[in-house]
Amino acid sequence: MALQNATGSILISIDATIATIEFGHPASNSFPAQLLQDLTKAIETLGQNPEVVVLVLKSxxxxxxxxxxxxxxxLAVTNEAEGKAFxxxxxHLINAMRKxxxxxVGRVQGKVVGGGVGIAAACDYVLASQEANIKLSELAIGIGPFVIEPAVSRKIGKTALAELALTAQEWKSAAWAQEKGLYAKTFESIEKLDKAVTELVQxxxxxxPEALAEMKKVLWEGxxxxxxxxxxxxxxxxxxxLSDSTKKALAAFKK
Structure with missing residues (x-):
């Protein structure tokens, strides 16, 4: 099944009891509002599919x-209501993943920025390539990683979160992300990453399935x-x- 439009795409495939969700957008797999909604709906729908046991999330x-x-x-946000909605x-996506x-299982093949770090953190288990460096750039553009913070802190702790968020213009290596607990394992090539993902989900x-569902509840207690x-x-x-400094910073980043 595929959901494709100008705001990106969601591709869903089911092989036996394993469902794979692949999201995409021409701008480095970034998320406009519609794509966030589509991914949230896909996770909610597959979560209720009795034939599915495991989900793989990839881009x-x-x-x-x-x-x-x-x-x-x-940049198009003009008021607080629009900003909150976006x-x-x-x-909603992180809550859908949580519930x-x-x-x-997250399959992270490359660099991860901002909200993408939150999405990776909301996965129950993440395998990544050694090229999957991470950055929380929000403070550098005048906002902050406030929505994703609970998910990221749950995985790496407040101390590592502070190190990541306060150095908003610096990349942290995939090895750093693994050491802090965001990634379970990292691999030197995408081929080895994909092989490991396949083996794990099998x-x-x-x-x-009932035991896995109960384990999921335990993992997300509290x-x-x-x-x-x-x-x-x-x-x-x-x-x-909406602040002037943020608007200017966003415009500069876009260039």
């Missing part, structure tokens, strides 16, 4: 995994308040994106 191409939010849509897209009863799909928290954080970011 198109061999370069960036995800460049975060669409700069074009950020960033709520990331809130999905299926284990989600093993996971052989487990008792996060029920995210339903409201992430939307509250979206409102904070939606307000900040």
């Amino acid at each position: 198109q191409g061999a370069a960036a995994f995800c460049a975060g939010a669409s700069f074009d849509e950020l 960033f709520s897209g990331f809130a 999905c009863p299926k284990v989600i 093993v996971l799909s052989s487990y008792n 996060t029920d308040h995210w339903e409201s928290l992430l939307v509250e954080r979206a409102a904070i970011t939606g307000k900040l994106v």
Whole structure:
């Protein structure tokens, strides 16, 4: 199944009990609002499919995994309501991943920026290439990683989050991300990454689906308040994106 339009694409394939979701956008797999909505719906739908045991989340191409939010849509925000609505897209996606009863395996083949780091953090298990460096650039453009912070902190802790967020113009290596707990393993080539993903999900799909679903609940214990928290954080970011300094920084980054 494929959902394709000017705002990007979502490709869904199911092989036996393993479902693969592949998102894509011409601008380094960044996310406009519609693509966020499409991905959220795909995860919710597959989460309720009794034939599916495991989900694989990946992006198109061999370069960036995800460049975060669409700069074009950020620049187009004209009021707080629009800003909150846009960033709520990331809130709804992370909550959908959190509540999905299926284990989600992230396949991260390249660089990850901003909201993409949050998406990787919301996966239950992540395998990545050694080229999958990460950066939280939000403070450098006048906002902050407020919506994704709970997911990222849950994986790497507040100390590593501070190191990542406060050095907003610096890349952290895939090895750093693995050391801090964002990635479970890293691989020297995409071929080896894909082989490892295939082997992992085949093993996971052989487990008792009910046991996996219960394990997923355990992994996400204590996060029920995210339903409201992430939307509250979206409102904070939606307000900040309207500032003159942020608008200028976004325009400069786009160039």
